Amino acid sequence: MTVVELSDADLVRRIESGSDAAAESELFRRMAPRVRLYGLRHLRDGYAADDLTQQVLMTTLEALRAGRLREPEKLASFVLGTCRMAVLDLRRGAARRARLMEEFGADTPLSIEPSVPHLDGERLTRCLEALKERERTVVVMTFYDERTGSDVASFLGISAAHVRVVRHRAIHQLRDCMEAGA
Amino acid sequence: MTHPIDVAVLADYWLAALSPSDEEVVEQHLLECDACGSRLREIIALADGIRRLARTGSLRMIVSDAFVSRAADEGLQVREYSSAPGGSVYCTVTADDDLLIARLTGDVSGVARLDLAFCDAQGVEQRRLPDIPVRAGAPSVLYQESMAFAKAAPDNTMIVRLLGIDDGGREHLVGEYTFHHTRSLPGPGEW
Numbered sequence: 410m411t412v413v414e415l416s417d418a419d420l421v422r423r424i425e426s427g428s429d430a431a432a433e434s435e436l437f438r439r440m441a442p443r444v445r446l447y448g449l450r451h452l453r454d455g456y457a458a459d460d461l462t463q464q465v466l467m468t469t470l471e472a473l474r475a476g477r478l479r480e481p482e483k484l485a486s487f488v489l490g491t492c493r494m495a496v497l498d499l500r501r502g503a504a505r506r507a508r509l510m511e512e513f514g515a516d517t518p519l520s521i522e523p524s525v526p527h528l529d530g531e532r533l534t535r536c537l538e539a540l541k542e543r544e545r546t547v548v549v550m551t552f553y554d555e556r557t558g559s560d561v562a563s564f565l566g567i568s569a570a571h572v573r574v575v576r577h578r579a580i581h582q583l584r585d586c587m588e589a590g591a
Numbered sequence: 592m593t594h595p596i597d598v599a600v601l602a603d604y605w606l607a608a609l610s611p612s613d614e615e616v617v618e619q620h621l622l623e624c625d626a627c628g629s630r631l632r633e634i635i636a637l638a639d640g641i642r643r644l645a646r647t648g649s650l651r652m653i654v655s656d657a658f659v660s661r662a663a664d665e666g667l668q669v670r671e672y673s674s675a676p677g678g679s680v681y682c683t684v685t686a687d688d689d690l691l692i693a694r695l696t697g698d699v700s701g702v703a704r705l706d707l708a709f710c711d712a713q714g715v716e717q718r719r720l721p722d723i724p725v726r727a728g729a730p731s732v733l734y735q736e737s738m739a740f741a742k743a744a745p746d747n748t749m750i751v752r753l754l755g756i757d758d759g760g761r762e763h764l765v766g767e768y769t770f771h772h773t774r775s776l777p778g779p780g781e782w
Contacts, residue, residue, distance in 0.1 A: 417623065443622045446631055450605060485622035489615075526633055528640040537641070537650060543724040546653050552638045553645040554661055555606055564655040566726030573608070577599035583637060584598050 421481035424473045436473075437466055440488060447492045448499075457499050464495045529590065536586035544579035551576055592616050594624065601631045605638060648690040648738035653707075653723045659733065662690055673731075676753075676766030683775045684741045691741050695753055696731045697766035702755035705765070707734060712748035745781045747772050 412420065412435040420439075423432035444465045448458030468491050472478055478487050537545055543565070550561050562569045592600070596617060603609050604617045621628055644650060646667065663669050672682045673694040684691055699705055707720040725732055732753060749772065753765040 439625075440622070443625070443628055446621060446628055447618060449635065450607075485619050488622050489618055492618075526636050528636045530640060530644065533637075533640045534644060534649065537644065542653060542720050542722060545650070546724045549641055549645050549650060549652060550655060550658050551606065552641040553658065555638075560655075560657055564657065564726060565724050566729075573603070576602070577597075580599045580602045580634075580637075584633070587637070 417484050418481035421473055421478060421484050424470070425476050425478070425481070433470060436470070440466060440469070444488065444492060447489075448496070451492075451496045452499060457502065460502065461492065461495050461499050464499070465491045468495070528587075532587060532590045533583075536583050536590075539586060540579055540582060544575055544582070547572060547575045548579040548583065592620070594620065594627070595630065596620060596627045598630055598634060601627070601634045602638070605631065605634055646689070648688075648735065649740075650735065651720075651737050651740075652735050653720070653725065654692065654733045654735050656733065659690070659692055672770065674768040674770075676768070679769040679771065681771045681773065683773045684738065685775055686742070688742075689738060691736045691738050693734045693736065693751065693768070693770065694731050695734065695751065695766060695768055697753050699725055699732070699753070699755065699765060700728045702727070702765065703758050704756040705732070706754045706756060706762075707732070708752040708754055710750040710752065712750065714750050716752075741772070742776055743778060744772055745774050745779060 412423070412431045415423065415432070415435070417436075417439070420432050420436045423429045424436065441462050444462045445458045448461035449455065452458055452461060465488060469488055472487070472491075478484065537549070540548065547561055547565070550564075554560070559569060562572045565572065592613065600609070600613075600617065604614060607614075609617065621631065646662075646665075648667070659669055659671070667689040668687050669690045669692060670682075670684055670688045671692040671694055672680045673696070674680045675696050704722050705725050707723050708716050709718050710716045723732065734751070749770045751768045751770065753768075755763050755765045757763070
């Protein structure tokens with residue numbers, strides 16, 4: 410069986426049992442995009458997410474080599490804990506970077522890794538136009554400002570739970586519409 | 592939480608709208624499941640695409656004061672025209688404008704449903720936004736016209752009507768607003 414076919418837990422066992430460059434590199438390949446997603450979600454910045462990925466994977470590998478993960482099945486929990494600690498460290502770095510970008514007047518769009526699917530802007534416009542007015546307003550206001558509950562709810566005079574229902578319906582519809590045109 | 596994780600739940604995760612316990616379940620799963628990771632990437636791309644589109648001002652939609660303020664804070668150039676029922680407004684857009692907003696005041700209290708109808712200069716309805724999202728008793732409706740459309744539009748007059756619909760489906764006029772658009776950008780004299 411090649412390393413690509415091994416489960417995450419089996420990879421951990423191989424790494425723990427001694428120097429195994431193939432298993433280590435497979436673990437990196439497999440975990441890096443997952444950790445990066447965590448980084449994007451919490452740091453909202455592609456560069457900071459890259460830093461986080463590097464840091465978390467180095468720490469994880471170090472722990473595995475030292476045999477500190479007693480239950481290989483719990484790799485995800487271990488990595489999640491490591492991610493949380495690393496985010497606390499990197500937030501300071503991201504804040505510093507944001508201040509610098511502001512100082513130099515640069516536009517700082519969210520940098521998204523190449524594997525994030527390309528989106529057809531014209532199709533997205535048509536799919537948004539196909540939504541009901543309420544759904545379009547909720548979904549655009551939500552994602553424009555990344556706000557969810559109370560702002561949109563008070564604007565519409567409905568509960569945050571109701572906004573959530575409208576948002577969910579709109580997201581399903583948008584995704585179906587985008588897929589239909591893919 | 593079921594696998595695969597619903598895309599709307601992944602969107603909530605991206606928006607930090609999940610409870611801490613649900614967030615933990617999602618994060619743990621995402622560190623084990625590449626299929627759900629791909630779905631989250633789709634949501635991120637969708638969120639990013641919507642944000643970019645919103646910034647272009649090309650979407651026709653009802654917006655809030657908070658949305659307009661946030662856009663202005665972000666450095667977007669907002670051109671806003673306000674009109675009371677029966678009002679007539681002369682308007683234009685310039686190359687520097689990003690968002691075009693019509694603030695339509697009117698009494699929308701006690702209205703079960705509100706439609707926004709767009710009519711030509713003769714008052715003949717051309718299209719309609721049904722059941723627009725407005726809080727009962729809101730002092731005004733903010734409609735965003737497509738900036739791409741406005742920049743391309745020749746001189747024209749557009750009549751906008753706010754129509755209240757009661758539970759029995761009967762329609763009544765909340766307000767009629769006339770916009771006389773003058774083109775200030777180069778382009779053909781008519782469509």
